[in-house]
Amino acid sequence: MINIDKKLKITIGVVLGLWGLITVIPFVWMILSAFKTNPEIVAAQPNLLPNEWTLDNFRELFQRLNFDVYLLNTVIITVLGFVGLLLNAMAGFAFAHYEFKFKNFLFVLVLATMMIPGQVTMIPVYLLLNQLGLTNTYLGIVLPGLTGAFGIFLFRQFFSSISEEFFEAARLDGASDFYVFFRVALPLSKPIIAVQGILTFIGGWNSFLWPLIIANDQRFYTLSVGLQLLQGQHGTNYALQMAGAAFMVVPILIIFIIFQKYILTGFNISGGK
Amino acid sequence: MKINKLMLGTTSLVAMSLLAACGNSGDEGASEGSSDELSVWVMGDGNEVTQPLFDSFTEETGIDVNAQSIPWSAVHDRLLTAVASGEGPDVVQMGSTYMAEFVDAGALMDITEYVEGSDEISPDNFFEGNVETTVFDENYYAVPWYTETRALYYRTDLLEEAGYPEGPATWDELSDAAMKLSERGDNYYGFTIPINEQTFGPMFAKQNGSPIIDDEGNAVMNEPEFVEAIEYLNGFIESGASPSQDLGIEISQSFGGEGINPMFISGPWMITAIQDQTTDIEGKWAVRTLPEGPVSNVSNTGGANLAVWNNSDNPEEAVQLIEHLTSTDSMLTYYENSSSLPARMSTWDEEPFQDENVAVFGEQLENSEHMPVIEEWDRVSQAYISSFEQIIVGGADVQETLDNLNQEVQTMID
Amino acid sequence: MKSKKAPYFFIAPAIGLLLTFSIFPIILALVISFTDMSLAGLADYSRINFTGFQNYQNILQDSIFLKSITNTLFYVIFGVPLVILFSLTIAILINMGRSRYFSFMRVVFYSPSITNIVAVAIVWAFLFNPSQSIGLINRVIGMVGIGPIGWLTDTSVSKISLVILAVWRSIGINMLIFSAALQNIPRSMYEAAELDGATKWEQIRFITVPQLKFSTSFVTITTIIGWLQFFEEPFVMTEGGPLNSTTSVALFIYRNGFQNNQFGYAAAGSLLLFVVIICATLVQLRLQRRAD
Numbered sequence: 001m002i003n004i005d006k007k008l009k010i011t012i013g014v015v016l017g018l019w020g021l022i023t024v025i026p027f028v029w030m031i032l033s034a035f036k037t038n039p040e041i042v043a044a045q046p047n048l049l050p051n052e053w054t055l056d057n058f059r060e061l062f063q064r065l066n067f068d069v070y071l072l073n074t075v076i077i078t079v080l081g082f083v084g085l086l087l088n089a090m091a092g093f094a095f096a097h098y099e100f101k102f103k104n105f106l107f108v109l110v111l112a113t114m115m116i117p118g119q120v121t122m123i124p125v126y127l128l129l130n131q132l133g134l135t136n137t138y139l140g141i142v143l144p145g146l147t148g149a150f151g152i153f154l155f156r157q158f159f160s161s162i163s164e165e166f167f168e169a170a171r172l173d174g175a176s177d178f179y180v181f182f183r184v185a186l187p188l189s190k191p192i193i194a195v196q197g198i199l200t201f202i203g204g205w206n207s208f209l210w211p212l213i214i215a216n217d218q219r220f221y222t223l224s225v226g227l228q229l230l231q232g233q234h235g236t237n238y239a240l241q242m243a244g245a246a247f248m249v250v251p252i253l254i255i256f257i258i259f260q261k262y263i264l265t266g267f268n269i270s271g272g273k
Numbered sequence: 274m275k276i277n278k279l280m281l282g283t284t285s286l287v288a289m290s291l292l293a294a295c296g297n298s299g300d301e302g303a304s305e306g307s308s309d310e311l312s313v314w315v316m317g318d319g320n321e322v323t324q325p326l327f328d329s330f331t332e333e334t335g336i337d338v339n340a341q342s343i344p345w346s347a348v349h350d351r352l353l354t355a356v357a358s359g360e361g362p363d364v365v366q367m368g369s370t371y372m373a374e375f376v377d378a379g380a381l382m383d384i385t386e387y388v389e390g391s392d393e394i395s396p397d398n399f400f401e402g403n404v405e406t407t408v409f410d411e412n413y414y415a416v417p418w419y420t421e422t423r424a425l426y427y428r429t430d431l432l433e434e435a436g437y438p439e440g441p442a443t444w445d446e447l448s449d450a451a452m453k454l455s456e457r458g459d460n461y462y463g464f465t466i467p468i469n470e471q472t473f474g475p476m477f478a479k480q481n482g483s484p485i486i487d488d489e490g491n492a493v494m495n496e497p498e499f500v501e502a503i504e505y506l507n508g509f510i511e512s513g514a515s516p517s518q519d520l521g522i523e524i525s526q527s528f529g530g531e532g533i534n535p536m537f538i539s540g541p542w543m544i545t546a547i548q549d550q551t552t553d554i555e556g557k558w559a560v561r562t563l564p565e566g567p568v569s570n571v572s573n574t575g576g577a578n579l580a581v582w583n584n585s586d587n588p589e590e591a592v593q594l595i596e597h598l599t600s601t602d603s604m605l606t607y608y609e610n611s612s613s614l615p616a617r618m619s620t621w622d623e624e625p626f627q628d629e630n631v632a633v634f635g636e637q638l639e640n641s642e643h644m645p646v647i648e649e650w651d652r653v654s655q656a657y658i659s660s661f662e663q664i665i666v667g668g669a670d671v672q673e674t675l676d677n678l679n680q681e682v683q684t685m686i687d
Numbered sequence: 688m689k690s691k692k693a694p695y696f697f698i699a700p701a702i703g704l705l706l707t708f709s710i711f712p713i714i715l716a717l718v719i720s721f722t723d724m725s726l727a728g729l730a731d732y733s734r735i736n737f738t739g740f741q742n743y744q745n746i747l748q749d750s751i752f753l754k755s756i757t758n759t760l761f762y763v764i765f766g767v768p769l770v771i772l773f774s775l776t777i778a779i780l781i782n783m784g785r786s787r788y789f790s791f792m793r794v795v796f797y798s799p800s801i802t803n804i805v806a807v808a809i810v811w812a813f814l815f816n817p818s819q820s821i822g823l824i825n826r827v828i829g830m831v832g833i834g835p836i837g838w839l840t841d842t843s844v845s846k847i848s849l850v851i852l853a854v855w856r857s858i859g860i861n862m863l864i865f866s867a868a869l870q871n872i873p874r875s876m877y878e879a880a881e882l883d884g885a886t887k888w889e890q891i892r893f894i895t896v897p898q899l900k901f902s903t904s905f906v907t908i909t910t911i912i913g914w915l916q917f918f919e920e921p922f923v924m925t926e927g928g929p930l931n932s933t934t935s936v937a938l939f940i941y942r943n944g945f946q947n948n949q950f951g952y953a954a955a956g957s958l959l960l961f962v963v964i965i966c967a968t969l970v971q972l973r974l975q976r977r978a979d
Contacts, residue, residue, distance in 0.1 A: 003881060004783055012780050013788060019777070020795040023855065025823075026810040027798040033810075039550045042523035064321055087701045094697035103694075106702060113709035114909070115964035117916055119941045120957040122350075123357050123729070123950070124712035130358045144708045147701040150909060154864070157905045161871065177693035191867035199860065202801055209347070213354050216312070216362075218341050227805050228344035229318040234542040235524075238809055245806030252801040253794070260793060263867050350945055357729045374948060378726040469928070518840040518929070522818055648726075652947045659751075662930050666842070 034058070034246035038239040057243035065226045066218070067247075073211065074222040076138055078204030084146035085193070085200050091147070092155020093185050097167060107156075114149035126213055140214040145203065151196050158192045159185060194262035201255050205248065223248050310337035311590055312362040316348050316577070322610040330597045336590055356380045361582035363591040367415055368577050369406040373648040375580075381414045382581040382588060388413040393596040402574035402641045403616045409646075415578035416595050417616035419607065421540045422572045422641040423476065424633050425564065426547070428528065428535040430557045440536075440561040444480075444505065447536075447564045451514035454535055463514040465527070465537035466506055466665065471654035472573040472644055473538070474661050478502040479573075479642065480566025486645045486653075490686055494657070495672070495679040502566075504671050507664055517665055525550040528558070538563065540575075541634045545612050560633045562640070574641035576616060614638070649685045656681050713961065720954035729950065742955035752956065754931050755939040758846060762935065763914045763967075765850050770910050771903070774858045778865035779895060793866065800859035808923040811852055815839050815924075839925055842932040849920045849933055856920075857913070861906050868902035869895070904975050908968055915964045936960050 004012075029048065033041055034057055036050040061067055094100070095107050125144050134140030162185075170184050186193070208224040215221060221229075227244045230237065315323045319342040327338040341362065343351050352371070355361040356378050367375065375381055388394055394416045396404045403417035427440045435454055441447040451463025467473055475485050483498035493499060509515035520527060520534075524543065527534040529551030547558065563570040579598060581591045597603060604615035605623055614634060615621065621635050644650060660678040663669040720742055722728070728735040746752050777796055781789050799807075815838035816822030825835040838848040872895065880890050896903075918937035921927055927934035927942070934942075936956065944953030 003877065004887065008887070009784055012783055016777070016780055016789075016792045020792050023858075024795050024798055026807070026814065026855075027802055029810050029813070030802060030806045039525065039552070042525050042550055064318070066320070087704070090697040091701035094694040098694035098697075100691075100694040106698065109710065110702070110705060111968065112965065113705045115912055115915075115961055115968065116709050116713050117937055117940060117957045117960050118918075119937060119944060120716040120954060121709060121712035123354065124715045125708050126354045127357055128707065128711070130360070135358075135360070143704070147704045149705070152701060153909070154905060157901050161901050177690045181697070191870050195860075195863050195867050198863070206803060209350070212344070212347055212351060216341065216360070217339065224803065225344060227803060228346050229342055231317075231345055231805070233317055233345050234540065235546050241805055241809060245803040248803055249801055253798075256794060256797060256801065260790060263863065264790065264870065353726065353729070353945060353948075356726060359730070374726050378730040380730060469926075518817065518837055520818060522816065522821060526818075526821065655942075655947070659931070662928065666929055 030242055030249075031246050033239065033242040036239055036242075038237050041238045041242070057239050058247065060240060061243055061247065065229065066221075067223070067226060069219060070221050070223045070226040073138075073220055074205055074207075074224075077142055077207055077211070077222060078201055080138060080142040081146070081200045081204040082197070084142075084148070085151065085196050087147045088151035088196065089155050089186060089189065089193070090181065091152045092157075093159050093181055095152070095156040096159035096162075097164060097185075110149045110152050112149075114153070122209070122213070129214065135214050136216045136220065137214070138220070141207070141210045141220065142204075144210060145207070151199075154192055154196065155189065158189055162188060191263045194259040198256055198259050202252060205252060310339050311364060311587060311594055313338055313340045313364045313366075313594070314343055314351075314362045315340060315366050316343055316368070317345050318342055322607070325606060325610070326598055326603050329603075330594055333597070334590075334593065336593070338594065352380075355582075359584055361584070363582060363585040363587055364594050365580055365582055366418065366577050367580045369403065369575050369643060369646075370650060372406050372415065372578065372580075373409070373646050373650060376409045376414050377648045380583055382583050382585060383412045383414060384416075384581055384588070384592060385413045387588075387592045388416065391592075391596065394592075394599055398599075398618060399616045400574070400618060400638055400641070402638070402643050403576060403578070406643050406646050407578050415580035416599055418577050418579045418599060419604075419611075419613035420574055420576035420616040420638060421542075421614055422574045422634055422637045423472075423538050423540055424560050424562055424572065424637045426528070426537050426539060426543060426558065426560050428532045428554065428557055429559050431532050431535040440559065441564045442561075443565045444567070448505070448508060448512075448514065451509060451536060452512055455512070455514040460533065461531075462516050462534050463536060464509055465534050466509055466515045467537075468519060468662055468665055469658060471658060472575075474503055474506060474657060475644060475654075476571070476573045477506060477566065479571050480563070480569055481505075482568035486647070486682075486686065492653075492679050492682040492686060494682060495675040500672055500675055503661070503664065503675065507671060510665050523550070529554050541614050541631065542612055544630050560630045562633060562637045570640060572637050572641040574638065574643050576613070647686065652685050653682050656685070713958075716954040716957055719951055720958050722951045724950040724954075726948040729948075738951065742952050743959075746952060746955050746959070751931055751934065752936075752939055755927075755934045755936045758932070758934055759915060759917060759936045761846050762850060762853070762917045763911060765847075766853055766914045766917075767907070767910050769850070769854045770857050770861060771906055773854065774861035774906070775865055775899070775903070777858065778862045778869060779891060781862075782866065782869045793862070796862055797859040799856045804919060804923055807852075807856070811924065812839075815848055840929055842930050845925060845929060845933045849924060852924065853914075853917065853920045857910070861910065864902055864906055865899060868899050872898045907975075908971055911967055911971060912964055915960070915967060 032048060032050060035053045035055070037052070037054055037056070040051060091110070095103065129135060129140045129143070134143065167180050167184060170180050175183070206224050207222055208228060211220055211222045212225050223244070227241060227248065230241050230244060313327065319340055323340060327340050331337055348368070349371070352375065356375070361380065367381070388396065396407075396413070399417040400420055403420050407413055407415040407417060425440060429438065431454060432438060432440055432450060435450045437446060437450045441450045447464065454463035455461055478485060478494075478499040481498045481502040483493060483496065483502065485492070485494060485499070487493050510517045516534075522533075524546055528537065528547065530553060532554075544560070547554075563572050579595045581588055581595070585591050598607075599617060601617060601620045601623070604617055604620045605625070607613060608615060608625060620626070626632060626635055644654070647653075656678055660674050663674050664671055721737060721739060722735045723738045723741075724735045781792050781796075783789075813821065814823045817825065817835055817837045817840055819825045819829045819835045822835070822838070824838065828834045828836070836844055839845055876894050876898075877890055880894055885893070916937050917935040918941065921933045921935055921938050922941070925933045927938050937960065940953045940956045940960065943949045943956065
């Protein structure tokens with residue numbers, strides 16, 4: 001990092017602070033609205049702070065919806081999603097440090113999948129999962145999005161920036177390919193794992209479409225589906241939705257703060273820090 | 274190299290089948306017992322609204338009901354995938370505008386024999402406008418469940434000042450009242466023209482005698498009856514009696530307080546919304562039947578029906594459940610939980626429907642029609658919205674735009 | 688020694704899944720795009736007719752499709768540079784401090800990306816509200832005598848509003864990718880430069896930016912692809928309106944496929960979009976290679 005003096009640091013801090021304030025307004029608005037009543041949210045002159053703080057929205061959320069079931073499903077789906085993270089890392093590593101037949105073709109193929117408009121794939125994928133008997137299973141919900149070009153690409157990009165000699169050293173000591181991957185490469189990629197981990201978490205946490213399409217039973221619904229259920233045909237209870245959204249965001253914030261440490265710990269090839 | 278390719282193939286195959294195997298083992302628990310329970314799809318959050326009805330059904334008959342709520346935002350997507358795989362529920366709630374396309378796709382079961390053989394769900398019990406959405410080629414594919422219609426909401430205090438204490442009773446009175454109300458100052462209006470409402474313009478066209486699509490299947494959306502109605506609505510925009518853009522404000526902000534927009538046309542769900550959100554105008558608003566147009570004051574009806582999915586294993590039980598859900602008792606409970614109006618006429622004799630505002634909708638229902646029940650209607654109405662938007666927002670020529678619309682709609686129907 | 692089989696083992700699961708859930712469906716879509724498949728066809732395959740290039744011919748004459756292409760180009764041209772510039776700037780600025788405050792700022796800038804789209808839609812509908820008394824943005828600019836602006840209702844600004852919203856949402860993740868990469872730059876490089884008398888700006892210009900080459904190309908490509916598939920923002924905020932001024936190609940495809948049941952037509956649109964995205968990515972890669 002660049003060495004900077006105190007004065008510059010304060011200036012930067014102020015600039016970031018102001019910019020951050022503008023950025024965070026909608027987020028704060030959401031959190032505060034969760035403590036308002038619905039008439040107050042749609043009042044003619046909305047205020048940022050609630051006139052009267054209320055916890056009724058949260059209470060109603062848990063009474064009306066099976067939020068405990070949805071929460072459990074969401075956690076299961078999110079955890080399963082992390083298997084995909086490992087698969088992405090493996091593929092990214094192979095593309096960065098191995099020569100094999102059809103390598104370029106396969107990599108282009110991987111990239112191409114990123115460019116497929118998501119709307120086209122829904123029905124074919126659903127029919128496929130139905131054929132495999134995976135409807136009404138957690139696996140069916142997770143499988144279509146388990147690996148992604150974005151993740152493979154990011155890992156490949158990262159592993160390419162590490163010189164080959166680094167791994168050669170381990171191999172000369174007789175380590176197997178898998179040892180090199182799991183014990184040398186993977187630990188090195190902590191910052192990328194952290195970035196990907198957060199993405200995987202958010203993806204699983206907010207997953208909406210597949211839990212709905214695949215499930216023939218409400219027992220497989222996730223929090224995000226529950227949140228959408230709150231939307232009425234005519235008119236919506238905003239306060240309730242805001243409370244749901246605010247409730248959902250807390251775990252992500254916690255995970256983010258934990259993972260952020262890893263992004264920052266990072267690593268340093270040349271050793272000096 | 275060949276070995277490597279082979280290995281690649283087998284590994285992925287093994288991986289896939291392993292995954293599939295895991296899936297199957299997990300599946301068993303879920304699908305177990307599906308034969309002796311009925312699955313039902315309801316739209317929106319059904320946990321509170323419909324669950325009590327299913328509970329009482331189980332109590333009466335001993336048949337278990339597994340209800341799944343589908344969020345409104347994803348209803349069409351979910352139904353599509355169900356059609357694709359052929360695996361739907363036993364009983365499904367079908368929005369009246371979806372009926373034509375899903376009947377055409379063969380997704381719903383022909384239940385004519387049940388409907389004709391039952392006193393409970395005989396078509397005579399339900400509003401004609403709703404029954405029309407269940408009949409295709411003289412066969413019945415559903416039973417009406419809840420209905421809705423549109424009426425005029427107005428601020429009694431402001432309308433009294435404008436000289437219409439009972440609200441406007443004709444098209445002329447409506448435009449006159451709106452004009453007067455908009456003269457209260459800048460940013461005050463008289464009447465709301467909802468630009469994105471699919472049925473709004475066509476409803477006024479019907480009041481002017483337009484069939485929209487005639488008996489021979491010709492679109493008549495550029496004939497004088499339709500054009501005059503759109504011109505009538507456009508007049509509100511041109512005179513400033515209605516805002517030309519969606520103001521993006523909630524009902525409490527436009528209808529409450531000073532009454533920026535003191536008249537609008539909407540469905541029965543607005544009654545509770547106004548009661549809950551705008552306590553400041555209690556006793557200062559009312560609902561009335563739509564103002565009389567040159568031909569009629571016909572309103573638009575909609576709502577939802579209950580249908581049996583085509584490959585249901587338990588059609589008898591499914592119909593039994595439909596009979597239960599459309600009984601007077603169930604409809605009363607359902608009304609209390611969701612404010613959805615019963616499609617069964619006799620239910621309207623009950624106490625909750627004697628309320629002044631609710632009764633207006635009962636009266637209007639007797640003069641309500643559904644939009645043409647054709648499978649292309651969704652596309653037709655989207656094309657209409659886009660043309661209406663061009664006229665209202667973009668200031669396009671009415672006749673010319675509707676000529677284009679009519680041509681477009683005709684190709685859709687053909 | 689590197690095993691020859693190892694790479695295949697490493698890529699097999701990922702490639703297998705992608706082939707099954709991405710490549711296979713797009714091939715299917717290609718087939719569908721030559722048919723008139725509708726809802727009825729989905730239920731009963733015998734009702735599908737082969738129509739040749741009819742869908743492609745029709746879609747290229749569809750004024751709304753053409754409009755959605757211009758809109759999407761607008762989104763890409765304005766959105767992509769803004770996202771890269773902002774997320775890079777923020778990542779570098781945050782990386783200059785080590786205190787709690789700076790890592791807290793990372794959370795702040797990340798918050799938009801983790802907010803559920805349902806809440807985003809509600810909050811931004813209030814922010815963008817055209818009324819000066821309700822819409823926060825109009826209230827603020829009203830204080831300095833501007834406006835009110837019909838952010839989502841005026842056809843000339845609606846696209847800009849969605850770009851603002853989407854940039855706001857996508858800064859977080861890209862900032863994070865840059866942050867991760869910034870950890871990769873050895874401190875010794877800066878120290879050496881400082882000894883040579885380089886200014887802070889020169890250090891950023893000649894060390895940080897070149898060192899971030901990999902991540903910048905990554906962010907550029909993924910951002911371009913993302914914006915070419917721009918969907919969520921117009922879907923929840925405007926549904927493509929007013930007057931289709933915000934309809935993106937992806938939204939057009941969704942509307943025709945999932946609302947109008949014209950799967951053949953929608954598939955043709957998807958295939959065209961797919962080809963455009965591939966071309967854009969290839970051009971981008973070529974440009975980057977030339978820059979190297």
